Amino acid sequence: MPEKRAPKPVETENTEEQTDFVIGKHASIETLKAPDATTKVNKIFLQDGLKADFVHDVLKLAKEKRLVIQNVPKNKLDLLSDRQNHQGIILAIAPFEYATIDDIFAKAAAKDEPPFILILDNLEDPHNLGSIMRTADAVGVHGIIIPKHRAVGLTSTVAKTSTGAIEHVPVARVTNLTQEIKKLKERGLWIFGTDMAGADYRQWDATGPIGLIIGNEGKGLSPIIKKEVDQTLTIPMVGHVQSLNASVAAGVLMYQAYNSRQPLAPKV
Numbered sequence: 001m002p003e004k005r006a007p008k009p010v011e012t013e014n015t016e017e018q019t020d021f022v023i024g025k026h027a028s029i030e031t032l033k034a035p036d037a038t039t040k041v042n043k044i045f046l047q048d049g050l051k052a053d054f055v056h057d058v059l060k061l062a063k064e065k066r067l068v069i070q071n072v073p074k075n076k077l078d079l080l081s082d083r084q085n086h087q088g089i090i091l092a093i094a095p096f097e098y099a100t101i102d103d104i105f106a107k108a109a110a111k112d113e114p115p116f117i118l119i120l121d122n123l124e125d126p127h128n129l130g131s132i133m134r135t136a137d138a139v140g141v142h143g144i145i146i147p148k149h150r151a152v153g154l155t156s157t158v159a160k161t162s163t164g165a166i167e168h169v170p171v172a173r174v175t176n177l178t179q180e181i182k183k184l185k186e187r188g189l190w191i192f193g194t195d196m197a198g199a200d201y202r203q204w205d206a207t208g209p210i211g212l213i214i215g216n217e218g219k220g221l222s223p224i225i226k227k228e229v230d231q232t233l234t235i236p237m238v239g240h241v242q243s244l245n246a247s248v249a250a251g252v253l254m255y256q257a258y259n260s261r262q263p264l265a266p267k268v
Contacts, residue, residue: 130161
């Protein structure tokens, strides 16, 4: 590896009047536990007569934070969730807030770790974004950068799929992804991306400050973004299908980065 450098649909930008939803028990409880729950959560919709184990936790958190609970029939929750598996609870919340690039760097600094940033190049499927966020939280990614246009943003589907990771992984949304990557390089990050002709990911040295770019589900990395990559990586495949789902590929690479950055201690 070259020497490290020194030190739902696409959302619109007009979100101030929108209301979004957090759907399902895991995502809802993580949201209710968050420090900003008092200002973020507008209302808790709880299914009438629900006997699930998590209801006690919801009632306790709602009381602590003085949040309004409305008991509603199941068909009301079906309607609000567009027939998703809501598990008997939905939170009406203010629109999801985006972080800044500086917030992401601050999170890395607070942990005294070199930044590990995930960059998503026009990802379109909210389920992929949610799954990627879940893995990113598990491996210690400090933040995710997504473009404002022609890409999925933070939605209720993303929140539910992330099973609460949306509360722990900062997501910054930028107007010009190419320019932001240039700025990341100026701040000392080494930028990696995926490509069929890249180096075997199993040889990837992911120590130090890094940015990992995951391309669009169908088109991969856009040509203009690929020009900014310092090194490309590929995941070897021996089966008949020579491509992986974007969230699966991202997961494989993120865990290789984790393995590189958090190696096993030698056996004594």
